[in-house]
Amino acid sequence: MVAFILSRVLQAFIVMLGVAMIAFSLFNYVGDPISNLVGIQTSAEKREQLRESLGLNDPAPVQFARFISRTVQFEFGISYQQKRSVSSIIAERMPATLELSFVSALLALFIGIPMGVYTALNRNSWLSHAMLSLSLVGVSLPTFLIGIMLIFVFAVQLHALPSFGRGQVVDLGFWTTGFLTASGLKALIMPSITLALFQMTLIMRLVRSEMLEVLRTDYIKFARARGLTRRTVNFGYALMNTLVPVITITGLQLGSIIAFAIITETVFQWPGMGLMFIQAIAEVDIPVMSTYLMLIACFFVIINLIVDLLYYFVDPRLRVDRGW
C-alpha cells in the first residue's frame, strides 16, 4: 500500500518536472523576454544590462533551477501585460473556474451515470433509443455552438438567464463564490450545462457499454441462476463492477473539464482561468501562459493520483495479497 502510493507520487513528481521544463522553455523560445519587457527605444546596452541583471545569460540548467525554486514558492513572476504578480491573478480567477467545473462535473456524473445504467438495463425501450440519439448530438456538436444556442434561446429570446459573467459574487476573503446569490446561481446554469454536456454523454455511453459487458459475464449469469433479486444483480453486482473501469476514465474527464473550460468561458465571458489564458495568448503573456500550463498539469496529476487510490479501494484484487 505504502509502496503503491509512494511510487505513484514519484511518478507524479517526474511528470510535473517534465511539465515545468516545457513551461520554462516557453520563456526562451516564445519571443524574447527582454523585448517583451522594454519599449522600442531602449538601447542595446540597456537591454544587455537588463539581461545580465535578470540572470538570462546564465547557463540553462542554472536558470531552470532558479525557475523551479521560485515555482515551489508560488512565485510565478509578473504578468507582462497586467504588471501584477501572476499568483494574484490566478488566485482571483481560480474560484470562477473551479466552481464552474465542479457544478459541471456533478451534472455530468449524476445525470450521465443513471442514464448509462438505464440504457444498459432497458436496451430496447424507446427512451433508451431517444437518449442514445440525443447523446450523439451531445458528442458531435461543438461546445461553442451549444453555448451560443443556449444564449440565443434563454438570454436573447426568453430573457430568463444572463448571457455572460458570473452575476453577483460574495467575497469570502480567500475565495469569491457565486453560490450564495440568486444571480450567481442563475449565471451558472447555462455555462455549466454547456461544459457538462459533452462529458455527460461520454460518461453515459461509457457506463452503458461497460455495463452491457458486465451483464454478459458469468458471475452475473450465475447470480441470476441463484435467483438473486433483479435489484441485487443489477446494482449490487453489475453496477459495482461497471464502476471499476468507469472511475479511471471519469477521473480523467473531470481533469479535462477544468482544462477545457477555455471555450465555455470564452463564449460566456466567464471570468475564470480559461478566459485569462485566451487573453494571455493573444497578448503573448508568457508568465501567465506558463503558469496556467503548470497549474492544469498539476490538476491532472492530482486527479490521477486520486483515481489510482480510489481504484485501489474499490477493487479488492489490487488490495489484498494474491492466493494462499
Place this chain on the structure above:
Amino acid sequence: MAVDNVSMQIDRGEVLGVVGESGAGKSMTGAAIIGLLEAPGRIAEGEILFEGQRIDTLSDDELRVIRGRQIGAIFQDPLTSLNPLHTVGRQIIDTIVTHLKLSQRQARARALELLQEVGIPAAKERIDHYPHQFSGGMRQRVVIALALCADPKLIIADEPTTALDVSIQAQIIALLRKLCDEHGTAIMLITHDMGVIAETADRVAVMYAGRVGEIGPVADIIHKPKLPYTVGLMGSIPSITTEVDELAQIDGAMPRLNAVPPGCRFHPRCAHAFERCHIDLPELIKAGSSEVACWLYDEKKPGKGPSVSRKETARKKKASAKAAEALPLVKVDGLKQYFDVSPPWLTRVLERSGRQIVKAVDDLEFTINRGETFGLVGESGCGKSTVARAIVGLYTPTAGTITYMPGENGGATAKERVAEFDDKIQMIFQDPHASLNPRWKVADVISESIPEDRVSADRVAELLRQVGLADADGEKYPHEFSGGQRQRISIARALGGEPEFLICDEPTSALDVSVQAQILNLMVDLQRRLGLTYLFISHDLAVVHHISTRVGVMYLGRLVEWAETERLFANPQHPYTRLLLQSVPDLSKIGMRRAPMAGEVPNPLDPPSGCAFHPRCPFVQDRCLSERPMSIEVDGTHVACHAVEEGRV
C-alpha cells in the same frame, strides 16, 4: 433453431449426463430449463415441467423464486463465476437470505457450514476472503456451496470440471456426487467429457446438432451404443486402459446449426446411412433399454447396428523397438528455466521482500530418440510448455544444455542450435484460432514456412494434401475453416520446412473428441510416412497414452518419472503418477467411487522443500521434507522418489 425437439426426463436424485460436441445444444438446453436463455434465444415450442408444474411459462419473477431455491446451477469457469468485488461470504449470504427466511447472523452461520461442507479449509477465515484469493479448485467448491445454499432439488452443472486439472477435477466430481447423494439432489451434468459421464451419471443423453440422438443407462451407452454417432464417439475417445492402433474416426464436422442437412442430421457423416436417412428426420424410438433416434432401429428396417471396434495392433511396440535402436535426436541435460517475477524495486525495498523467482523448469533431464513420440504430461503450471519453448529456442535456458542430434553435433548451445536447425524443428500450438494470421490466405501461411528456394504452388498443394485438405483450400482465409481444419493448416505449416522434429504443445486440447481423433490419426500417419519425431505435450493422460512411445510426468518444474508408455501406465512408480492415473476419469470406470488425490498444486513461487510432491504424498517421510530426490532407474523406469528408492512403495 439451436435446439430442436429435445425431450428428456430427470428423476429425483438422479444424475443425467448430457454429452455432445461443442455447438450440439447442451448448454442451451440447460439454460432453457432455468429460464436463462439469452436474447434473441427463446423457447418456441414445448414445455418444461418441474415436479409436475409447468415452469417455462412463468413470469421472470416467479421463475426467480424457483432458480436457486428449487433448481441450482454451476457453470464451467470458476474463475469467472464469482463476483470479484464481494467476499465469498457475502455472496453466499445474499443468496441464502433471498430464498430462506433467515437473519443475517443465521445466514452467516449457514454459509460457514456450507463452506466447511464443500471442503474449504479454515472456512472461518476464508468466508471473508475475495474470490481472487482462492485457487481454481477452491473457487469451484465455493460455486458448489452457492448452488447448494438453498437446498435445491435439481442442479444443472454445465461443464463443472472442464476448466480444472485432472486431480482437482476428480475432487470436484467426488464432492458433487457426495453432496447430491446426501441432499438427494438430482443433477443434470452437461459435459463433453465421456470419462466424467461414465463415472458420475446414471443415465446419459447424447446430443448432436441440437437434437437428442440417444438416451439410456450409462453402461449401455458406453458399452453398447446404438446410434452410429455414439458408436463413433466412443471409438474416438482415447483411453488409458486400452491400446489401439488408430482411433475410430468420424469424418467431417458437426453441421452449423443454421445449415443442418435435411433428414437425419448425422447422415452426411454416417457410414450406415441409407435413402430414408436423407429424407426423414428420425424421432426417439425404444431400442432395448435405451431410446435412439436412428432409422437403423426402426421396425421396418431390422438390421444389425454398428458396433465399437477397437483393433489392437503393434504400432507402438514396433515404433518403440525401432526408437530404442535409433540414435537420440534431442538430449536435454540439466535444463533450468527461471523467470524473475519480482515486484518493482520500490515495493521490494518498502516491504523488505526479496526477488521472486519462478523455477518453471528445474533441472530437467531426458532424451528423445529419433522416430519416437515423447509425451510430456502434467497439470497446469508444471512447466511442460516452458520445456517446449526452451527446446524450440523461444527462451534462453537459465542453465543446462539442449543438444540436437548429440551424436553428430557435440553440444551445441541453444542459440547455435536454433540458427543451424531452424527448419528441422517446428512447433504446433494449442489454439488453432490464435496461431494463424487471419489476414493471410492459407497458401501464404504455408509458403512462409517453406525455404525460399523451394517455394512453389505445387509444394503448397502437396502439403495441403498431406494433411487431408484440398488444393483449393489454399485460396481461402483461416476463418473459413473449422477448428480441426485449422489445426491441419498449422500442421501443414509446420511441415513446410521438412522438419525432423515437431514440438506439439497441447495440439488437440481445443478440439472436440471426434475432431481430436482425426488430428491424432493424422499425426500418427504423418509420423509413419515422413519419419517424424514428436514431443507431444498435453494435460490429457489418455491422449498421451494413445500417441506416445515414451512418457514423462512433470510436477512443479521437475520430471518425476519417465518410461515407456506401456510400462508407465501399467506399472507406475512415482506416487504422483499413481494418483494421477487414478484420478483420470475413464470410460472403463463406470460408477466407480474412489478417493481422489488430496490437496492442490502448490504455489510455484514458494515450492515445498525437498521433494515438491511431499505435502500431497501418502508415502511421505522425514527425508522427503529435506532432501530432493534424484532420478534413479528401476526396471527401465526413471523415477525421482525416495519412497521408490527405499522400496517403501
